[in-house]
């Protein structure tokens with residue numbers, strides 16, 4: 001069964017091409033989420049004290065199965081920002097150490113890296129990604145050429161926020177492991193856009209969002225850490241689970257009272273995509289994203305950032321323009337939501353294509369852009 005735009009709650013008067021910033025939740029998944037919230041409110045003590053451990057364990061088991069990792073290696077976090085804070089603020093770094101990353105990382109993650117650097121004295125080295133993206137091998141070789149004996153950790157996006165590029169994290173993690181460097185992957189955009197086998201990827205630590213491309217409710221993310229790292233990873237908030245002999249899940253899963261409905265709904269989001277043949281949805285969205293890149297680059301005579309190194313989200317260069325003004329005009333005059341601005345030093349538009357977007361939506365976006373930027 002194919003999903004339809006009626007399955008989503010996006011308003012009819014908006015053409016929404018910014019799933020990458022905040023994903024939309026399909027109606028049946030959203031209803032499951034609200035049902036969990038109602039159950040919680042019906043008997044909060046029973047729900048949060050007595051039933052929570054088993055409910056969370058069931059949700060975790062479904063997620064671990066989806067990612068092909070042991071359930072004891074996954075904890076729920078509100079979002080990737082929280083997951084990466086847990087990992088990066090737990091690193092025991094010193095002056096003289098380095099963290100290797102790229103110049104395509106997400107703004108909040110850059111701030112976190114600078115925060116960790118200021119606290120520990122470790123330096124952050126940002127590899128400048130060569131564009132257009134050439135090949136996984138060329139990128140990996142150039143990136144890892146900047147690693148040295150000082151490099152204690154690599155922090156890298158699986159899919160970049162700014163440029164929408166898929167980085168070859170499996171290859172990078174394998175080479176980094178051979179060199180004895182810890183890998184931390186920012187998978188904010190990967191679950192739902194890419195089939196994800198975390199064992200095959202082999203990152204030491206991987207944090208991702210369910211609330212973007214898996215279309216789960218806002219406030220659902222995860223942190224995965226291989227078992228050998230559990231001892232040194234501190235939770236963001238120490239709470240009841242912190243006790244002698246407690247494990248990774250117990251220490252991290254309960255940071256105090258909160259709504260756990262987003263976490264409990266994740267299996268419904270996984271089921272929704274499976275029941276709606278998401279491989280086909282992804283392929284159709286990718287084709288639309290590719291068509292957008294092709295048409296805009298041909299129209300403006302610009303080179304794409306890559307030939308095909310993206311999934312459902314593509315960043316397309318635009319001629320020099322006031323990005324904020326173009327974005328505002330797109331929204332005010334055409335009711336089209338899409339970010340326009342500078343992405344890793346290059347002006348462009350980021351087009352996110354999700355199940356609810358149609359070829360007609362894309363025609364409207366392209367026509368609007370062409371009439372705004374002539």
Ligand SMILES: Cc1ncc(COP(=O)(O)O)c(C=O)c1O
Pocket residue numbers: 020021079080081082105106108109157159160161186188189209
């Ligand atoms: C690459 C990347 N990392 C991290 C984040 C942070 O995600 P969240 O706000 O859900 O923590 C984002 C958000 O868009 C992102 O694009």
